[in-house]
Amino acid sequence: xxxxxxxxxxxxxxxxxxxxxxxxxxxxxxxxxxxxxxxxxxxxxxxxxxxxxxxxxxxxxxxxxxxxxxxxxxxxxxxxxxxxxxxxxxxxxxxxxxxxxxxxxxxxxxxxxxxxxxxxxxxxxxxxxxxxxxxxxxxxxxxxxxxxxxxxxxxxxxxxxxxxxxxxxxxxxxxxxxxxxxxxxxxxxxxxxxxxxxxxxxxxxxxxxxxxxxxxxxxxxxxxxxxxxxxxxxxxxxxxxxxxxxxxxxxxxxxxxxxxxxxxxxxxxxxxxxxxxxxxxxxxxxxxxxxxxxxxxxxxxxxxxxxxxxxxxxx
Numbered sequence: 532x533x534x535x536x537x538x539x540x541x542x543x544x545x546x547x548x549x550x551x552x553x554x555x556x557x558x559x560x561x562x563x564x565x566x567x568x569x570x571x572x573x574x575x576x577x578x579x580x581x582x583x584x585x586x587x588x589x590x591x592x593x594x595x596x597x598x599x600x601x602x603x604x605x606x607x608x609x610x611x612x613x614x615x616x617x618x619x620x621x622x623x624x625x626x627x628x629x630x631x632x633x634x635x636x637x638x639x640x641x642x643x644x645x646x647x648x649x650x651x652x653x654x655x656x657x658x659x660x661x662x663x664x665x666x667x668x669x670x671x672x673x674x675x676x677x678x679x680x681x682x683x684x685x686x687x688x689x690x691x692x693x694x695x696x697x698x699x700x701x702x703x704x705x706x707x708x709x710x711x712x713x714x715x716x717x718x719x720x721x722x723x724x725x726x727x728x729x730x731x732x733x734x735x736x737x738x739x740x741x742x743x744x745x746x747x748x749x750x751x752x753x754x755x756x757x758x759x760x761x762x763x764x765x766x767x768x769x770x771x772x773x774x775x776x777x778x779x780x781x782x783x784x785x786x787x788x789x790x791x792x793x794x795x796x797x798x799x800x801x802x803x804x805x806x807x808x809x810x811x812x813x814x815x816x817x818x819x820x821x822x823x824x825x826x827x828x829x830x831x832x833x834x835x836x837x838x839x840x841x842x843x844x845x846x
Contacts, residue, residue, distance in 0.1 A: 591698035614699030644676040661771030667778040678706040689757035718759035719788035727752040761789030772802040781812030798846040808842040
């Protein structure tokens, strides 16, 4: 037992072996911290700058949560989640999209989602940078198609039920730093206009009651006052815009008139324009496709092609 004290002697805390172990765990911690940080986006650093707008963006945190929440993935090249908005008459007659989810089928690929992503990939390959404007965002099929690719989006949607679903999509896709939603209808005047929501299709609306019924085949609508604002009042002249998408069930001409400064930008700076051109809906709002085409030519959009009920225009 003469040498027992050697075995009982406390070991040095900073022995080479302990230092090596501590260094290993420190490096492991640093790796874990860096690996789990949100992905950086060096091409879109402007998203970190505070933006000041003439109207307050919709605050998802202050909004009542929609329920139930049923989300499905949209299987485009850059997939994203969206929150189903129209639940039909559950459980007797669920909406067809819910039936597809329950059967394990993927959601169909919306044409607008595919188109937006193809355009943005092209612009990115050309080194072009800018934002996407989604007028008549509905539940975000264009908005989230762009946001998951790293692009910043300004979305305009006047229907509260749709705003709730956009809030779901912002959370589910983790794009709160890229998507700004306005509870407003883009138009040619700053004020209020009357919108019509359809009973049984509260996720959709139109300015014209006749147009609403034409679009969604319903016999009953609810009129409500919504805020309206011209896009030129929202966008600063220095803001680069890559794509302007408009789908307002016949109100497109008024949106375009309220974006004259944006549309008058020179070639290479003016946005790629996508708008719904349905003659029946336009006439229900006292407009016409010819009126729109003439106006677009006056601001330099001389190349328009029809894709289904959408028109694609460039300078």
